[in-house]
Amino acid sequence: MKKKLGLVSAIVLMLSLLLSACGFSNSKTDEKEAPEGVEKTESQETKKEKVVNLSLANDIPDLNQVLTTDGISFTVLNNVMEGLYRLDENNEPQPAMAESVDISEDKLTYTFHLRDGIKWSNGDPVTAEDFKYSWLRAMHADTSGAYADILYNYIAGGEEFFEGEADASAVAIDAKDEKTLEVKIKSPSPFFLGLTAFATYFPLNEKFITEIGDDKFALKADAILYNGPYVMTEYNQAQGVSLEKNPEYWDKENVDVDKVSLKVIKEQSTALNLYEAGELDRVYLASSDVDSYRDSAEFGTETEFISWFLQFNHNTAPFDNLNIRKAFQLAFDPQILTKTILNNGSEPAYGLVAAGVHGDDGKTFREVNGDLIQPDYDKAKEFLAKGIAEIGKLPSIEILTADDTIAKDTATFLQSEFKKNIGVDVQISTKPYSGRLDAMRASEFQMGISKWGADYNDAMDILSLWIGDPPKGLRGNYSSEEYKQYINDAGDEKDVAKRLQMLMDAEKLMIQEDGALGPLYFEGKAFLQKSNLKNFVTHPYGASIDLKFLTLE
Numbered sequence: 001m002k003k004k005l006g007l008v009s010a011i012v013l014m015l016s017l018l019l020s021a022c023g024f025s026n027s028k029t030d031e032k033e034a035p036e037g038v039e040k041t042e043s044q045e046t047k048k049e050k051v052v053n054l055s056l057a058n059d060i061p062d063l064n065q066v067l068t069t070d071g072i073s074f075t076v077l078n079n080v081m082e083g084l085y086r087l088d089e090n091n092e093p094q095p096a097m098a099e100s101v102d103i104s105e106d107k108l109t110y111t112f113h114l115r116d117g118i119k120w121s122n123g124d125p126v127t128a129e130d131f132k133y134s135w136l137r138a139m140h141a142d143t144s145g146a147y148a149d150i151l152y153n154y155i156a157g158g159e160e161f162f163e164g165e166a167d168a169s170a171v172a173i174d175a176k177d178e179k180t181l182e183v184k185i186k187s188p189s190p191f192f193l194g195l196t197a198f199a200t201y202f203p204l205n206e207k208f209i210t211e212i213g214d215d216k217f218a219l220k221a222d223a224i225l226y227n228g229p230y231v232m233t234e235y236n237q238a239q240g241v242s243l244e245k246n247p248e249y250w251d252k253e254n255v256d257v258d259k260v261s262l263k264v265i266k267e268q269s270t271a272l273n274l275y276e277a278g279e280l281d282r283v284y285l286a287s288s289d290v291d292s293y294r295d296s297a298e299f300g301t302e303t304e305f306i307s308w309f310l311q312f313n314h315n316t317a318p319f320d321n322l323n324i325r326k327a328f329q330l331a332f333d334p335q336i337l338t339k340t341i342l343n344n345g346s347e348p349a350y351g352l353v354a355a356g357v358h359g360d361d362g363k364t365f366r367e368v369n370g371d372l373i374q375p376d377y378d379k380a381k382e383f384l385a386k387g388i389a390e391i392g393k394l395p396s397i398e399i400l401t402a403d404d405t406i407a408k409d410t411a412t413f414l415q416s417e418f419k420k421n422i423g424v425d426v427q428i429s430t431k432p433y434s435g436r437l438d439a440m441r442a443s444e445f446q447m448g449i450s451k452w453g454a455d456y457n458d459a460m461d462i463l464s465l466w467i468g469d470p471p472k473g474l475r476g477n478y479s480s481e482e483y484k485q486y487i488n489d490a491g492d493e494k495d496v497a498k499r500l501q502m503l504m505d506a507e508k509l510m511i512q513e514d515g516a517l518g519p520l521y522f523e524g525k526a527f528l529q530k531s532n533l534k535n536f537v538t539h540p541y542g543a544s545i546d547l548k549f550l551t552l553e
Contacts, residue, residue, distance in 0.1 A: 049258045050552040052533065053280050054545075055265040057404045058433030059238050064218040065199045066138045067145035070437065071306075071453045071544060076241055076262065077199045078543030082228040082249075084112050084131065084181070084196040087539050089549055091457075093193040097126060097203070097227070097250075098181075107188035108156075112196075114179040119248040120205055121226040128175035130203035136161070136168050138200050143214075146472075147200045149464065150455060153491060154192060156184045187494055191456045198455050198542050203227065229255045229548040237434075240264045243547070256551040268405040272528075281533050285526045286405055287343035298528045301345040304540045305354040305454035306523035307462060310399075310414065312516070315477040316446050317395050323387035324394075325515035328447070329373060330380035331424075332417035338521050341413045342406070345524025350374060352507055353459045354522045356540060360500060365459045369504040372511045373519060377421040384422050397426045400445040402433040407449050410520065414449075443473035450474075451523070454541035459503045461541075463487060466510065478516040483509050 056075075062068040065077050086096035095101075098112040118126040137143045139152050139162045152158030156172035172184035185192060195201060208225045209217050218224050221235040229249050234242035240263040245255050265271040268286035275283040285293060293299050312319035312328070319325050334348030347355050350371035359365035388394060401411040411428045418424045426447075431439060440448050454461045465472075467487050471479040486506035493499040510516045529536060532553040537546040 050256060051259045051261070052257050052547075052550065052552060053261045053263070054282055055263050055271045055274075055280055055284075056240055057264075057268075057284070057406075058266060058402060059264050060235075060241070061237075061434040061437060062218070063224065063235070064145075065202050065204070066134070066143060066147075068199070069146045070433070072433070074199050074543040075545045076232070077202070078228070079230050079243060079260075079545070079547045080224070080226045080228045080232050080246075081199065081202040083198065083201045083203070084114075085193050086197050086548070087194065087542055087546065089535065089537050091539050091541070093197050096197070097131075098196075101193070107190075108186075109182065109184050110192065112181045112183070114181070115250055116179075118227070118250045120208075121231050121246055121248050122208070123248060124205065124207075124225075125178065126203055126227050127178040128181035129178070130205055131181050131201075132173045132175045133206045134202060134204035135173055136171060137204060139171070140168075146474075150195065150198065150200050153464065154185045154189055154195065156186050187492060191458050194456050194542070230260065238264060238432075251548075255548055257547065260547055260550075266404045275528055282527060282529045282536060285344065285528065287341055287409070290343045290526045293526075293528060296528065298531060299526070300529060301524060301526050302538050303345060303356065303522075303524045304538065304544060305357050305457070306451055307349060307352055307354045308410070308449070308451040308520040308523060309349070309352065310518035310520060311440070311448045311450045311474075311476045312518070313443060313446055313448070313473070313476050314471075314479075314516075315443055315473075318387065318391055318397070319446055319476075321387045321391050322515055323383045323390065327380045327383035327387060327422060328418065329515050329518045330376045330383070331422045332414055332518070333375040334519065334521050336417075337410065337413050341409055342521065342524075344526040347522045347524065349519035349521045352511060352517070352519055353462055354454060356522075357454060357459055357461075358457050359459070360497070365500075365503070368500070369507060372508055380422050384424070394424065397424065398429045398446055399426055400429045400431065400436060400439060400448040402436040402449070403430045404433065407436075410449055437474070440474045441472070443477060448476075449520075453523075453544065457541050459500075459507070460487070460490060463503055463506050463510075464491075466516065476517060478510070478514065480509065480514060483514070 056072055058072055060072055060076060061070050062073055063077060082096050084096060084098040085093040088094045097114055097118055099115040100113045102111040114128060120126055135151055139148050139158050141162055141164055148162055152162045157166060157170040160166040161168060161171045174182040176182055205225045212223050216223050221232045226246055229246055230243035231246045232241050233244050243260040245258050271280060271283045272289060274280045312325050314320055338346045338348045350373050351366060351369060353365045355366045357365045359368040399411050399414060401407045415426050415428055418426045439445055452462050464487055466475050466478050467484045468475060471477040483506055486502045490499045490502035534551045534553060535549045537549045538544050539546060
């Protein structure tokens with residue numbers, strides 16, 4: 001038998017050499033030579049697909065743009081979909097599906113003019129009606145998700161429609177013709193064009209959704225219709241996605257990379273090994289690896305408007321007690337966490353709104369509202385003693401966290417701090433990212449490590465999350481009529497200075513008086529990136545990674 005296999009192998013080798021000599025190849029490149037003395041045409045030049053391999057830190061919870069709430073899903077959607085505007089390399093909104101906009105003198109009416117020739121990935125035209133359908137779907141009580149308020153907080157008539165007090169005709173969205181969309185907003189909002197670059201503002205094709213069915217929409221790669229720089233060819237929630245350049249995209253000539261793989265790799269050490277092996281082109285570093293690579297030409301850092309915080313569940317013992325919440329608020333030092341544990345450029349958080357978010361014309365919100373809370377272990381012990389006197393004794397306590405490296409390291413740090421500084425033993429419960437979200441939404445937690453990445457450059461973005469009625473488990477079931485009043489009044493206030501003061505007062509009430517949560521840090525990231533990868537754009541707010549501008553040399 002071995003002799004026969006050897007003979008077959010020799011024959012195969014001879015045939016391979018013969019086929020190679022004749023010009024046959026299984027390569028993806030075209031290596032055919034032009035006749036001597038004749039200049040090569042473009043089609044005869046060697047052509048290689050430009051392929052980039054990247055990673056995602058967690059599984060992809062939901063690619064239904066109306067329902068999804070997480071940064072990973074937003075990142076995927078931002079590269080296969082597109083709104084009226086798109087953030088550019090400098091994080092400024094620029095015309096995308098819309099070619100231009102007319103804004104009324106009172107800053108309340110926006111008339112968008114769509115580009116000629118914009119298409120869905122199936123070749124159908126993208127129309128003004130697609131935007132109207134999508135926005136109404138995102139605000140309808142039967143089909144909306146947690147992000148309905150990012151529309152109805154701004155679009156006139158949207159909240160009444162969401163609450164069932166008015167029908168769709170009351171919502172100030174008018175598709176005047178296929179290429180003209182008029183929308184009226186409640187009050188002047190200078191960040192509104194940036195909002196139209198956000199996933200919940202992307203268009204949807206009603207005919208496609210009707211054909212595919214609501215129950216199947218966005219569950220597979222072929223159950224989404226695309227209008228962005230890329231289309232999705234493979235989608236596995238736990239493993240990642242494969243993207244290919246969209247041949248129907250209006251600006252495809254300026255999309256350089258042909259294919260992008262986004263693999264779910266939860267362990268940073270695993271991702272780093274793949275980067276070193278040449279299987280990833282960019283990788284975020286664990287804190288333990290930063291010093292080893294800091295002098296590398298491939299090393300870099302970036303910052304985002306992302307706030308990490310310890311969310312207390314106000315409906316579950318012992319965090320239904322104010323003194324217990326305040327004890328745990330003061331029992332850890334964010335400075336130690338960022339400098340010793342994370343070591344990646346993150347900044348300690350002493351308030352909720354992230355560093356860098358706009359405040360007034362001269363300062364950021366964090367600068368004008370200052371530090372709201374500082375670690376104080378003696379006060380923490382006093383609050384703990386008061387709380388125990390009120391509730392009897394502490395039950396067993398768990399921290400819920402996602403299963404990626406950073407979240408687990410943060411949980412381990414807090415576990416150590418609580419034991420060392422206030423003498424409380426805390427256990428850690430680890431779930432996949434989507435499982436952590438589900439558990440918090442169902443209020444099945446006591447403390448949870450959570451984060452929020454800004455969708456637009458304003459403090460209202462994050463502060464408005466805690467005004468739910470009824471209160472939301474994901475937000476710790478925190479409920480305060482005074483807090484809601486601050487946020488609602490700020491939403492209606494036309495005076496910029498008064499509006500800012502309302503938002504500052506709301507943050508102080510939540511953190512200092514109500515002990516709603518414990519600020520942890522504002523996210524920074526250290527990374528390695530291959531030298532031939534250029535124009536890798538990450539936005540500090542909205543969807544983070546933007547592949548449209550990426551080039552591969």
